[in-house]
Amino acid sequence: MVYNLARVMKHLAIFKGDGAKKILSGKKTIESRFSKRRNPPFGQIATGDLVYIKPSGEDIIGQFRVKKVIFYDGLDLSDLSNLRKRYGRQLAAGEGYWQQKQDSRYGTLIFIGEVDPFITSPIKFPKKDLRGWVVLEGTSS
Numbered sequence: 001m002v003y004n005l006a007r008v009m010k011h012l013a014i015f016k017g018d019g020a021k022k023i024l025s026g027k028k029t030i031e032s033r034f035s036k037r038r039n040p041p042f043g044q045i046a047t048g049d050l051v052y053i054k055p056s057g058e059d060i061i062g063q064f065r066v067k068k069v070i071f072y073d074g075l076d077l078s079d080l081s082n083l084r085k086r087y088g089r090q091l092a093a094g095e096g097y098w099q100q101k102q103d104s105r106y107g108t109l110i111f112i113g114e115v116d117p118f119i120t121s122p123i124k125f126p127k128k129d130l131r132g133w134v135v136l137e138g139t140s141s
Contacts (some may be wrong), residue, residue: 010050033110034106
């Protein structure tokens with residue numbers, strides 16, 4: 001896979017439960033973010049971007065490169081049901097997750113490329129708010 005590294009953004013994704021560990025183990029190959037509003041990463045993430053993996057309340061434990069992104073605007077229950085049927089296995093999300101997302105109108109599916117676990121976190125990010133996603137910075141080559 002060839003990435004456009006001229007426009008690489010870095011992101012911090014916060015994971016509740018075991019989502020982060022599922023990514024590192026390869027069980028979860030698509031990350032989803034659904035919301036009622038256009039919250040990041042909606043419209044702000046692209047192929048080739050780098051995503052730091054951070055379990056809630058812990059240090060960053062790894063990173064992945066974005067292989068592909070699909071954005072959804074104007075979702076309804078039928079759309080969510082179809083997305084669950086099509087991508088459910090790769091999303092590795094339980095019933096509770098889908099119940100919580102029923103009112104979502106916007107969605108971002110992030111297909112996970114190369115995954116690198118960290119032994120120790122290469123960066124510290126003092127995050128004290130409830131955001132589940134933070135756009136950190138862009139770089140240019």
